[in-house]
Amino acid sequence: MGSYLRSFGALLPLILGATASADQALVVGIQEYRPLVAASTLGGCVNDANGMADKLKKDGFTVKVLLNADASRTGILGELERLSTVVKPDERFVFYFAGHGRSDPHYALMPSNCTKEGNDITTPTLHEAVKKIPARSRTVILDSCFSGGMSAGEMARGADDFKPRFFDPYSDRSIKFGPVAKPTPATAETAPTGDAGVCYYVAALSNEQALEGTMGDGKRHGLFTYALLSNLEPKEIWGDAHLGVKKSIGAKLQNSGRTQNPSISATYLGAPAFDPPASASAIPPNKTLEEAWNADNPDPRKIALKLIPEQDAVEAGRQIGLEIKVGASGYLVVLGEVDGRIYPFFPASGSATDAAVGKKTIRFPEGEERLFFDGFGADHVKAMLFSSAASAAAVLDALKKSNGQARDLTLARAVNDAPFTARLSMAVSDSLVGGLRLKDxxxxxxxxxxxxxxxxxxxxxxxxxxxxxxxxxxxxxxxxxxxxxxxxxxxxxxxxxxxxxxxxxxxxxxxxxxxxxxxxxxxxxxxxxxxxxxxxxxxxxxxxxxxxxxxxxxxxxxx
Incomplete structure (x- = not known):
């Protein structure tokens, strides 16, 4: 009997090991770069990685953490390759990265051993590596920049504690002489829609900086990660957490002249965090003007914005153009925001009837009109393509009553359909057009x-x-x-x-x-x-x- 019991006891962990399931995560934090020492400008990436690892462990994940030197290109891609052989189809997978990103010579994450010329991880390389992991859900969270930083850093008043998670060896961000010399195209969101089977949650739009600063705990963190960890609870719907994240970042950057708009794959908005979209419930309706402003559902095939000239920083008074590509029939509402005030841009009449559009490209200004920004700081433009006139009217009517002031004004009618959206953010500087910042x-x-x-x-x-x-x-x-x-x-x-x-x-x-x-x-x-x-x-x-x-x-x- 004793021999039988010992044999059974030895078999038990083997049987359990064969059937047990554990969600998996790879968490990366880099703030020390070798040999590219010039990129070692950040101080919160390790804090963020450790905080995200703790959050995921509490949610049942087995977490592998790679910090600084361990997060080389080979180290990151090798770990993703290993996970592709051990993660099971009934498990969840999360990849998190905090560190520098860049756009030159291509969009990429920067591992600890990257060089000025490359040795980085391009977005297609990352996507293919994650796609090979046979999990029931795959989530990628990136707290880094993927394109040139906005020049709000040069004109911001105060809040000088912030630093961008973007490496650009060519830019001179001297506060004395204004915007960077190398403007970046200001285009609409580029985060995938989720159709590719991966939920992407990124810290900023493609033409923004992902910022880090000293937070309430006295330590440095990425604004995005700090807000996400503060707003994300177990099994919380992504859409609810996303609204909380955007509110937190908006409050932190208020009156700073900076802008940062996180973006998440739209098909996951109704799903519990880290779960597949099949489990998504209906996206809750927007009840306030602020919720309508914050809700994102990007799909460039349906709606896209382009600023002309294509750059993310403009001077007050510079004449510009705005191009809106509409890929489906619906009701178009275009809003602007500056200094926390939301104002209507299209339709000019404020009537939902005039918001009706078909598949077309709309360009502003028209005729003898001039289009320009006339307020210093961060300015935002958002286009929303609704499927119903009633939803468009709910937003337009609220704007008439709010006079651009009350972002939390309750909508007279809840917006039940999730419009397709596109968003642009740019910095409006106090420089002469094409020149440097004024001395005085x-x-x-x-x-x-x-x-x-x-x-x-x-x-x-x-x-x-x-x-x-x-x-x-x-x-x-x-x-x-x-x-x-x-x-x-x-x-x-x-x-x-x-x-x-x-x-x-x-x-x-x-x-x-x-x-x-x-x-x-x-x-x-x-x-x-x-x-x-x-x-x-x-x-x-x-x-x-x-x-x-x-x-x-x-x-x-x-x-």
């Missing part, structure tokens, strides 16, 4: 708006001409003679918007008032009625010569 915007404002000399008078006339069709600008021009004291932010925004509109429209040179105060080269070239970039370059040079204490010349970066 306040000083330039005081000299031109408050000056009484012939040069200032000539420039004010140019600004007045530029205000045609721009109500805020017209109001500013009419009030310049009565304004007293220091200029407000609104004053400076209107002033610089008008100045930038003026330098794009015509020569700022006035023979009678400026004469010998401007170099002969600039005078002669401006008299030739230049256009395009030549006009911008000469107008910037004229301002730098007239106001050397306030305006940076174009070559200031090289001095």
């Amino acid at each position: 915007l306040d000083g330039l404002y005081r000299k031109i708006a408050g000056g009484t000399g012939p040069v200032e008078g000539a420039l004010l006339k140019k600004l007045s001409a530029a205000s045609n069709g721009y109500p805020r600008g017209r109001t500013w021009v009419a009030s310049t003679s009565t304004k007293k004291g220091a200029p407000t932010r609104a004053d400076k925004e209107a002033f610089l918007s008008l100045l930038n509109l003026a330098i794009q429209y015509d020569s700022l040179y006035d023979e009678g008032s400026m004469g010998e105060k401007v170099s002969k080269r600039v005078r002669d070239d401006l008299k030739k009625k230049p256009k395009g970039e030549k006009l911008l370059t000469l107008n910037r040079a004229l301002l730098a010569e007239l106001f050397p204490e306030e305006v940076n010349p174009d070559d200031a970066r090289n001095r």
Whole structure:
């Protein structure tokens, strides 16, 4: 009997081992890069990786953690290959990465032993490695950047603690001289829709930075990871957690001039976290204006946005274009947001009837209109393609009542259908169009708006001409003679918007008032009625010569 019991006891763990199931996760955190020491700028990736590992372990996952030197290209891909042989079809799998991403020479994650030229993990390589893992659900969470950072870091007031998880060896992010020299295309979301069998949850849109900073626990974390760990509970629906994450990040970045919009594969929004979409319940309806703004369901085949020129940073007053590609019939609502205020952009009438669209491309501005941003900081544009007029009307009617202020205004009618969405975020800077950040915007404002000399008078006339069709600008021009004291932010925004509109429209040179105060080269070239970039370059040079204490010349970066 004793021999039988011993034999049975020895068999028991073998039998249990053959049938037991354990969800698997690979968690990567990198903040020490060798040999690319220049990329070792982060301080929260290891904290994030450890925090995510703890969260997953509490949810029943067996977690493999790779930190810094262990997270080499071979180490990460080798571990994914190993997991493809051990993960079972009834198990869940999660891959998490915190570290640098880059877009040049291609979009990629940067392992600890990457080089300036490569030795990284491209998005197709990662996707194929994850697809080989035969789990019932596969989730990829990435707290890194995949394209150029926005230049909000150069114009932000305060919040200097933030750093981007993006490596760009070519950019000079000097706060003195404004935006990076290498703008990045500002295009709509590129996160997969989930049709590929993988749930992607990424920290930022393709044209944004994924930021890290010092959080409430006194340690450095990625904003995205910190918000996710704070909002994600066991079996919570992804859509609910996603709304909480976006609210947390929005609150952290409020008034910072920065922007970060996480994105998740749309087909997983109704599923419990880390579960397959087959378990998804109906996505709960949006009940407030903020919920409608935060809800994302990206599919570029249905709706896509493009800013012209394609870059993620623009100057106040720079004339731009907006292209909206609609791939299916529906009801289109386009909203903007700046400084927490949501405002309607399309349809101009605010009527759901006018929101009806078919498959087409819509371009703005139209005719003689001008389109530009006139407020410093982070600005956002979101397009929503609804399937019903009633849902579009619910959002449009709420906007009429809110006057752009109450994001938490309750919708008169709940939005039950999940619209297809596209979103753009960009930084609007206080720089001259095509040039560098001003040395002293306040000083330039005081000299031109408050000056009484012939040069200032000539420039004010140019600004007045530029205000045609721009109500805020017209109001500013009419009030310049009565304004007293220091200029407000609104004053400076209107002033610089008008100045930038003026330098794009015509020569700022006035023979009678400026004469010998401007170099002969600039005078002669401006008299030739230049256009395009030549006009911008000469107008910037004229301002730098007239106001050397306030305006940076174009070559200031090289001095």
